[in-house]
Amino acid sequence: MGEYRKAAIIKYTRMALGLTQEELSENICDPVTLSRYENGQIDPTDDKFMRLMNKMGTCGDVFLLPVDCEAYEIEKSMKELLYALEEKQWNKVENLLNLIKTKYKLSMEYPENIQYIKRIELILKYSRQEIGNADILKELIAVFQITFPDCLPDNFPIKKVIREPELLLLYNIATFYVINHNIDQALAIFERLDQYFNRCDVINNYKHRYLAYLAYANLLGNIGKYDESITICKQEISWLLKHNQVNFLYNFYYNIGWNIRKKIENGLLSHESTKEAKVYIWLAYQLCLQYPENKNNLPKIIEALKSFEGS
Amino acid sequence: MNNITFGQLLEKNRENKKIPKTALCRGLCTVTALSRYEKDFRTPNKFLAITLLERLGLCPYKYDFLTSEEEFTLSMLRKNIEELISCHDTKQALSMISEYEKTLVKKDNLHTQYILFQKALIVFQEKNFEDSIPLLEDALSCTDCKPINEYQNSIVLFSNIEIHLYYYLAECLYSLTHYKEAYEIYHELKTYMEHIECSNTQIYSYYPHILYRLAQNEAANHNLGVAYDYLVTAESHIKSEYKINYLHDILKLKSEIEQSMEMKESSIDAQNFLLALEIISSSENGLITEKGIALWENTVKQQL
Numbered sequence: 174m175g176e177y178r179k180a181a182i183i184k185y186t187r188m189a190l191g192l193t194q195e196e197l198s199e200n201i202c203d204p205v206t207l208s209r210y211e212n213g214q215i216d217p218t219d220d221k222f223m224r225l226m227n228k229m230g231t232c233g234d235v236f237l238l239p240v241d242c243e244a245y246e247i248e249k250s251m252k253e254l255l256y257a258l259e260e261k262q263w264n265k266v267e268n269l270l271n272l273i274k275t276k277y278k279l280s281m282e283y284p285e286n287i288q289y290i291k292r293i294e295l296i297l298k299y300s301r302q303e304i305g306n307a308d309i310l311k312e313l314i315a316v317f318q319i320t321f322p323d324c325l326p327d328n329f330p331i332k333k334v335i336r337e338p339e340l341l342l343l344y345n346i347a348t349f350y351v352i353n354h355n356i357d358q359a360l361a362i363f364e365r366l367d368q369y370f371n372r373c374d375v376i377n378n379y380k381h382r383y384l385a386y387l388a389y390a391n392l393l394g395n396i397g398k399y400d401e402s403i404t405i406c407k408q409e410i411s412w413l414l415k416h417n418q419v420n421f422l423y424n425f426y427y428n429i430g431w432n433i434r435k436k437i438e439n440g441l442l443s444h445e446s447t448k449e450a451k452v453y454i455w456l457a458y459q460l461c462l463q464y465p466e467n468k469n470n471l472p473k474i475i476e477a478l479k480s481f482e483g484s
Numbered sequence: 485m486n487n488i489t490f491g492q493l494l495e496k497n498r499e500n501k502k503i504p505k506t507a508l509c510r511g512l513c514t515v516t517a518l519s520r521y522e523k524d525f526r527t528p529n530k531f532l533a534i535t536l537l538e539r540l541g542l543c544p545y546k547y548d549f550l551t552s553e554e555e556f557t558l559s560m561l562r563k564n565i566e567e568l569i570s571c572h573d574t575k576q577a578l579s580m581i582s583e584y585e586k587t588l589v590k591k592d593n594l595h596t597q598y599i600l601f602q603k604a605l606i607v608f609q610e611k612n613f614e615d616s617i618p619l620l621e622d623a624l625s626c627t628d629c630k631p632i633n634e635y636q637n638s639i640v641l642f643s644n645i646e647i648h649l650y651y652y653l654a655e656c657l658y659s660l661t662h663y664k665e666a667y668e669i670y671h672e673l674k675t676y677m678e679h680i681e682c683s684n685t686q687i688y689s690y691y692p693h694i695l696y697r698l699a700q701n702e703a704a705n706h707n708l709g710v711a712y713d714y715l716v717t718a719e720s721h722i723k724s725e726y727k728i729n730y731l732h733d734i735l736k737l738k739s740e741i742e743q744s745m746e747m748k749e750s751s752i753d754a755q756n757f758l759l760a761l762e763i764i765s766s767s768e769n770g771l772i773t774e775k776g777i778a779l780w781e782n783t784v785k786q787q788l
Contacts, residue, residue, distance in 0.1 A: 406770070407769060407770035407771055408770065409770070410767075410770035411769050411770040414728065414764070414767075414770075417689070417727050417728060417729045418726060418727070419726050419727065419728045420726040422728075425770075429771075448777060448781070449772070449777060452763070452772055452776070452777050452780045453772065455760075455780065455784065456760050456763065456764065456772075459756055459757050459760035460760065462753060462757075463723065463753075463757045464723050464726060465723060465724060465726075
C-alpha cells in the first residue's frame with residue numbers, strides 16, 4: 174500500500190528532484206532535522222512542511238493528489254486557451270479567459286493560478302498595444318517572482334520542479350529580453366531551460382518545450398551562432414521524431430536550412446552546401462503545408478524556396 | 485490547486501461515465517477494495533492507482549502522487565527499462581528487469597503483468613513472434629483479460645498496458661500470417677478506441693496503425709472503398725494529432741489504391757509529401773543523410 178505520510182512526501186519529492194538534504198533544508202531547518210523529518214522521527218509543523226514543499230515547487234496543502242488546475246473540468250478550456258494564445262486568436266483568448274475566471278471561478282488563492290491568468294492578461298494587453306516592450310517585460314518578471322521571489326528569471330533554479338505556467342513565463346520573458354535587446358539574459362534563460370529539459374527525471378510532456386527550443390535556435394542563428402543553432406534544431410528534430418510528436422517540426426528544418434545558407438553567405442561553407450539548405454527548406458514547406466500548422470509562415474518558406482532558383 | 489482526493493477522482497469519473505464497479509476493478513482488486521478506495525478509507529499503491537485511472541480514460545500522469553520507497557524505486561526502474569528497450573539494448577534491459585523482480589517485496593498481478601510485457605517486447609523486437617505470444621497471453625491473464633472478441637456486448641475497460649498487450653498480440657499473429665485472428669483483435673481494438681470516452685490520449689497511439697492493418701486486409705479482399713476510408717481516417721487522425729509514425733506506409737497504400745481505383749492521380753503535393761516522409765525516415769540524429777539528399781535530387785529538384 175502507498176504511504177502518504179509527510180515523511181515519505183518530503184523524502185521522495187526531494188529524491189525525484191535530485192536535491193541533497195543540505196540543499197533542501199537551507200534557510201528552513203538544519204540538515205539533521207530534515208533527516209529526522211524524512212525518517213518520521215519528528216513530525217514537521219505545517220509551516221515547515223509547507224516551506225519545504227514550496228521550495229521544491231509543490232504546494233504542501235494537498236499532498237494526496239494535487240491537481241494542476243482548479244477543477245479538472247476546466248482543463249479542456251485551459252488547454253483551448255493556451256492553443257488560442259499560440260495561434261494569436263485574441264478574441265477567443267479573451268472569451269475563454271472570461272469563462273475560466275467567471276464561470277469556473279478559478280481561485281486566485283493559488284500562485285500558479287495567478288501566474289496563469291496574469292501572464293495571459295499581459296499578452297492580451299500587448300496584443301492591443303496597451304503596454305510597451307519594456308513594461309511588459311517588467312510585469313512578466315514580477316509575475317514570475319510570485320513563485321520565485323528570490324531569483325531573477327535568468328538565474329532560475331534548475332533543480333526545482335518547474336510548472337507549465339512558469340515555463341511559459343520563462344519563454345515569454347526570454348522573448349521579451351530579445352525584443353528589448355537584452356541578449357545575454359535571454360541566452361541565460363534558454364541555456365538553463367536546456368539543462369532543465371535534459372534532466373532525466375523531468376517528464377517532457379510539456380508541449381511548450383519546443384516553443385522554448387525554437388526561440389533559442391532562432392536567437393542563436395540571429396546572433397551568428399549558426400552551428401549552435403543547428404545543433405539545437407538537430408536535437409529537437411530527434412526528440413520530436415523519437416516521441417512521435419511533430420508540432421513545430423517544420424520550423425526546425427527551416428532553421429537548419431536558413432543557418433546553412435547564412436554560413437554559405439559568410440564564407441563558412443562552400444557553395445556546394447546550397448543543395449543541402451534547399452532540401453531542409455523544402456522539407457519545412459512540405460510539413461507546414463500538410464499538417465494543420467498555422468500557415469502564416471508558409472509565404473516566408475515559399476519565398477525562401479524561390480530564392481534558390483538559379484543557384 | 486483543488487483539494488480533490490484520489491477517491492473522489494475515481495468515484496466521480498466512474499459514476500459520470502456510468503461504469504459499474506465490477507468493470508473497473510476486473511482483475512485488479514475486489515469490489516469491496518474499490519469501494520474503500522473511492523471513499524478514501526484506503527489508498528491503493530501507485531501502480532494500481534495508475535491502472536484504475538487509465539481504465540477510466542484519465543491520463544494518470546497529470547496527477548502527482550507520492551509513494552513508498554519501493555514504489556519510487558520501481559517507477560524509476562520502469563522508466564529505465566522502457567528507455568533501454570526503446571534503444572534496443574536487450575542485455576541491459578533484461579538485467580534491469582531482473583533487478584526489478586528482485587526489488588519487488590511482493591509480486592502482485594500488475595507487476596507480473598508489467599514484467600511479462602517487457603519480456604514480450606524484447607522478444608518481439610528480436611522478431612521472435614512465436615515466443616512473444618505466450619508471454620503476452622500470460623500477461624493478459626494477470627488482470628483476467630479474455631480473448632478480446634469475447635467481450636462483445638459487455639462493458640469492458642482496459643488500461644494502457646492491456647491495450648499494448650492486445651495490440652502486440654495482434655502484431656505477432658499478423659507477422660506469423662495468422663491474419664484472421666490478428667484482424668479480429670485489430671477490429672475489436674478499433675471499436676473500443678472509437679467508443680471509449682477518454683482524455684488519456686496514449687490509448688490512441690496505435691489507432692492509425694490498426695486502421696492501416698484493417699485497410700491492408702480490406703484491400704487484399706478487393707474492398708478498396710472500405711480500405712480507402714480507413715486510410716483517410718488514419719491520415720486525418722495522425723495529422724490532427726501532429727504525429728508521424730506509420731504515415732508513410734498509410735499514404736503509400738492510399739496512393740496505390742487511388743491508382744487501382746483509377747481515381748484522380750495523387751496531387752504533386754501528396755507525392756512530394758510522401759517523398760518528404762521517406763527522407764525524414766532515413767535521417768540520422770535529426771540530420772538528412774546523403775541518401776536523402778540524392779532521393780530528393782532525383783525527384784524534386786526539377787520542380788524548383
